[in-house]
Amino acid sequence: MARIRTRKALLPVAAAGVLTAALLTGAGPAQAAGTQPCDIYASGGTPCVAAHSTTRALYGSYAGSLYQVRRTSDNATLNVAPLTAGGVANAAAQDSFCAGTSCVITVIYDQSGRGNHLTQAPPGGFQGPAAGGYDNLANAIAAPVTVGGHRAYGVFVSPGTGYRDNSTNGIATGDQPEGMYSIFDGTHYNGGCCFDYGNAETNSLDTGNGHMEAIYFGNSKGWGYGSGNGPWVMADLENGLFSGVNRTYNAGNPSVSHRFLTAIVKGEPNHWAIRAGNAQSGGLSTYYNGVRPNVSGYNPMKKEGAIILGIGGDNSVSAAGTFYEGVMTSGYPSDATENAVQANITAAGYATVARPGPAVGSAISLRATTACCTTRYITHSGSTVTTGVVSSSSSATDKANATWYVRSGLANSACVSFESRNTPGNYLRHYNYQLQLNANDGSELFANDATFCPQAGVTGQGNSYMSYNYSLRYLRHYNNILYIAAHGGSTYNAASLWPDDVSWVSMAPWTP
Secondary structure (H helix, E strand, O other): OOOOOOOOOOOOOOOOOEEEHHHOOOOOOOOOOOOOHHHHHHHOOOOEEEEEEOOEOOOOOOOOOOEEEEEOOOOOEEEEOEOOOOOEEOHHHHHHHHOOOOEEEEEEOOOOOOOOOEEEOOOOOOOOOOHHHOOEOEEOOOOEEEEOOEEEEOEEEOOOEOEEEOOOOOOOOEOOOEEEEEEEOOOOOOOOOOOEEEEEOOOOOOOOOOOOEEEEEEOOOOOOEOOOOOOEEEEEOOOOEEOOOOOOEOOOOOOOOOOOEEEEEEEEOOEEEEEEEEOOOOOEEEEEEEOOOOOOOOOOOOEOOEEEEOOOOOOOOOOOEEEEEEEEEOOOOOHHHHHHHHHHHHHHOEEEOOOOOOOOOOEEEEEEOOHHHOOEEEEEEOOEEEEEEOOOOOOHHHHHHOOEEEEEOOOOOOOEEEEEOOOOOEEEEEEOOEEEEEEOOOOHHHHHHOOEEEEEOOOOOOEEEEEOOOOOOEEEEEOOEEEEEOOOOOHHHOOOOHHHHOOEEEEOOOOO
């Protein structure tokens, strides 16, 4: 028999000392949303028991908080609500609140009314990198998109980032039926364990086969995998990523990489399915629909009912990915219901935003904006990367060392990498948080370390460059040395001058 859970208290939508996005101005009106995914699931007899999104409301009548951000400068928090009931998030409120500092996403609210909110994941079988072994929180501006033409932000998960709720209400346990969908960035993934959204253990430990049922996305081949080189939508059922009935290879599960990806896993007694599709257009494809895996421990299932995002059931924290929205249902949804949800998703109008910063293929020199250092540029001597004073009277070598080619990001084309002008094939990359110039060795690690995602400059000048695989860290100069630095801490992470030190102006190249 499934264990019975008592209803827990809901987090307040607008507690004392917390600003609510609806009270802030600066965003235009949104179109009426009408019926949304959870309304469709309810009409199909499989209502949502958890509904999470930082981009939009998942019920046509929902006007409460979608998520909460906390800013580093004073630790104040802001609850971000939709522009209108059933609408898109009021991202302008977040932009105003976080201007001149950095923000993290602290809570992703459950819109179902059951209080299944996602917060900072605690330590479990694996320790997270934050204080006390907790996981990192996501950079609040790392995944900008538009939905229906309105700016919004997803949840950018770099390794070490994770959210969880171990005490839920209404989530399936044991062999009870359930469904779930999620929208991911199909170009942001890795082979680490495990970028999941769904049902997991309540003690953050691996308690055995069949104790999870979550959507996985990535290119791990450590357990199961599908055709091609990945990434794949699979089911994390604990001690196995399943692409079908077999533990390892299942030819019917294709590699998928839609920029916006709808991913679905659903299960009931001795029956489960994987479906997926392009979240911008078209319908869903079914990659598997059949009996539970042909391995002991998965029939019947032993689901525990916690909810995870970005991590494995035992708090495995080496995965990467981006989450925009997702739900979990009571009952096994029909394909027809999911097809209607997919139509709603494609109609929502997810789209990318133009990348700020210098154009790929251009040659630039990057000048510091801190008052002390406006004559200093990012330069190198051999593998050592610093800032140095460069002027029209500098030597040809010094000018060339301060010139960089902007390349498409080695790890993700939505970001950039910087290749040395005078040592072709060598790129800026971080190592132990300090910048170096090294030859590209073709490895995934090098590509990640050498990829930086441009954003508007924190001070309003130029651009700031987020580390692709350490999304809370930005390219910063400190005592003329280059680091990827977090906002707040000691030495090169110090809060003092951080906004200025991470803001860079792209100048005409010293050496064309």
